[in-house]
Amino acid sequence: MSGIPKPGNGSPAASAGLWQSVSTFVRRHRGAAYAIGAVAVFATAGGIYHVKQQKAARKGTKARKAEKETPEKKKVEEEPESSKTEGDEGEDEKVEDSSKGSDVTAESAAAAAAAKKKKKNKKKLKNKKSGDSTAEKIATEESVKSMSKEERSKLATELKTLGNKAYGQKEYANAIDFYSQAITCSHDPIFFSNRAACYAAIGDFEQVVKDTTEALKLDPTYVKALNRRSSAYEQLEKLDDALMDSTVSCVFDGFANESMTATVERLLKKVAEKKAVALMAGRPPKLPAASFIQTYLDSFRPQSKPNFNEEYEGDRILSSAYDALDKGDYQLAYDQAKKAVTVACSSPPISARAYNLIGTFKFVSGDSKGSMDEFNEAINLDSSFIQPYVRLSAAYLDENDHDSMWNVLKKAESVNDKDSDLYYHRAQVHFVSGEFAEAIADYNKSIALDDSFIYSYIQLGVAQYKIQALNQSMKTFEDCKKKFPGCSEVYNYFGEILLDQQKFAEAVENFDRAISIEKRERLTIMSAMPLINKALAVFQWKKDIKQAESLCRQALSADPDCDIAIASMAQFLLQQGKAQEALSYFEQSAQLARTEAEMVNAFSYAEATRTQIALTEKYPQLVGRLSQSM
Known part of the structure; x- marks a missing residue:
């Protein structure tokens, strides 16, 4: 959920296999962070963020x-x-200790030279x-x-x-x-x-x-x-x-030998990296799942369609791109935006919108570096257009270039210090960095400039919860319910707050309310999240794995490409010993991944599952010991 996840806390992965020590679900907004090892990738209503995670202290x-x-x-x-x-x-x-390798690194020049000499001598031998x-x-x-x-x-x-x-x-x-x-x-x-x-x-x-x-x-x-x-x-x-x-x-x-456990994790990553490189090399560039794109676009306040001059071919093409965007035909919108910049548009600000759109699609596809050129071109064409600044800053964050990220945000504020999206997304950066006081200040500033955006309230409530200001957090959510009574999101995320407090009955009640609103108002790809959250809740609360699996299948019916639904489904299947079926979901997750890093994450799960399947077939006598170890 929004910044509250606890690894292994009631997750179906709690006794699922080798990946127990690295598996965690992190859910933010209407998306997810699918995390394995050191990096979590957040696809959120607040943007896309890569967050480094600390390794377990016991390591x-x-x-x-x-x-x-x-x-x-x-x-x-x-x-x-x-x-x-x-x-x-x-x-x-x-x-035995010697045979398993020593904790030797070659970080100095002398060590590197010694390693080179040893390799040369070994060749002679x-x-x-x-x-x-x-x-x-x-x-x-x-x-x-x-x-x-x-x-x-x-x-x-x-x-x-x-x-x-x-x-x-x-x-x-x-x-x-x-x-x-x-x-x-x-x-x-x-x-x-x-x-x-x-x-x-x-x-x-x-x-x-x-x-x-x-x-x-x-x-x-x-x-x-x-x-x-x-x-x-x-x-x-x-x-x-x-x-x-x-x-x-x-x-x-x-699993008592830490050195060999580390070897297993290293080999898992190595196998996963090899498969990810092969998949990336053989796969043509493509957009991510529609739900992923919609999640990102929804993290910005709606903007009115530009005033296009139909006398210009570029304007006509870009207008059709916006129409495709409204209909959720993202590939057509991307193609039309790229076409629009090859012909004349009526003005630089119109061209800036086209480049901003191209940069956005590159960014959500995992091409952060490629998106930077497009966003910079949009800024050059219309320096008053704040959205490309915000998205450019996210691209720099994606590349771990924090100095450039903050410079862009400062520049944007100097251009327009009244843009509510700017403060909302700056708050998101503070939030994922654990700077909750600064995040709260920016969420409040975003609300003061425009109080019609629900996610500013939701994230404010979550940030208040993170600093243990429970009364303030509860009041923020209650006020949000009154202000947005027909909005499922507030009930979904308030349910996550309650779930984190293990108030299971109240959490499920809020998830049910969110599901009911989704079904009444619209059957869209966003119906998946409250279903997944309810699945996690009933599993933690009642250990009802069958109902949890059923809810996950409903979520996948609503959004077949929802990464968190796919990952949750795989984990619930593993909990029931359906490893072969779980493996197919992990492999599906790898196919849906945007970037090589995300593929490595998914393939790590897949290879751990595949190894466990092979182990039980090759060493049936170890099945009992495996379950005891886990």
Whole structure:
């Protein structure tokens, strides 16, 4: 809801799977922030805002460093372990930590140079064949045939000790030879895993996969072998396999190992980024869902249609663009606006409207940088036209250029300090930045200049709620109800305030009122939000997952492309164990995403779901442990 979300607070994602620690719903205005990881993208009646989120405190410095790691920065040279007996637990622990990579970063020039040198040395080692070994041939297939079981075991232990010593001296060819001889004596999973560590040190990751796979055949619960194989798969760019092994390792450890949990999250992001890049490259530019565009346009007060001169072709074309805009035919409106600037218009202010419209469609499509040129051209043609200033400032915010954003807003205020939209959108910037006192001041200024815009009141009430001025917030919403009695939005957002306070019955009553008004007044794409909010409310209140799912389906019927409805539906399905169906919704969300960053978010959910499906199929014995871990 408008700035009040709490991750995992009654969300269907609360026990849905791997994404539990990063999943959150953030709902603002008549849109949503679909958040995963570090960035939330707000599609709101107040604009589109990208907001950085703090990582969970429990992650600490280690998790942040782990996220920065690249395969090249990981500690590759692992100590092989001596045994899996209880007497060697201390050494096992030491080796296990080493095999999972260290929290090493290369932020300084010296560290970067060292990493480059290590990579060069590793390439040399890779070219050194294991046949270069000078190790003594102690055990051969012929010689061990005549040995007793006890003699083979004793000799294997001695050979492993020699292998460990050679490894410690970085004599990898000798170490490989000794471990191979140990394997000849006994097919112990440790011997295969130790030999895999040697192959990892010389960069032979195909052989690492072979040896760790043999180790896991002998002991499917061998976590260290899983971790080593996962690292090798990642080096080989077999990211799905790497993700699977890391996930299985985490399940065995009960998700208690923060380093491996961070590895899972990093691999999820890496897989998602790869798929997002491929999708963006193969997808022609397109406008986002109509509900997304309408949400953004509704964040500005309605303006009268310009006085077009029909004698000019540019004016006639732009007039048709405005007509298409009113009808919700946004693609036609965009096309006509682009066409209008190629022919003569009656005046610079008319041309400015065309460029402003083009910039708007570029902006909502995720092309913030491209939109800047259009907005600047609109300002050059008509410096008194405030709307392109406001939208240009949002584009700068989208690019994280705060200095330019504030400069544009200051310039706009110097041009016209009586524009109510200017103060409303400046308030929105303060709001998403957590500057609620400043936001309240600007919402009030916006209302003083024009008291007919409902969202100024709604956001004022929410900002007051955020600073715990509950009485003021309640009064603002009650006054808003009286001033806009037939408007569903006020009941929807007041319901969210009540839901945040866990006043479930009152919240549902307000959502029902909003739904009733929507059905009576109009059946539009905006009918979805109160339905989704009611779904979340009945789930938190009564744990009625079936009703929640039914309400989500109604929301999707009202607006099939509503991103928050799609995400909510996926989460409710996951809660019921319908992972395959949930996966289809996450993939649909990726297809609807405007930008590569939003695709990464959606694909992260999708890949987490896909991995969980594959895990339950490949490791059915882990299903119980997975549910306990979550």
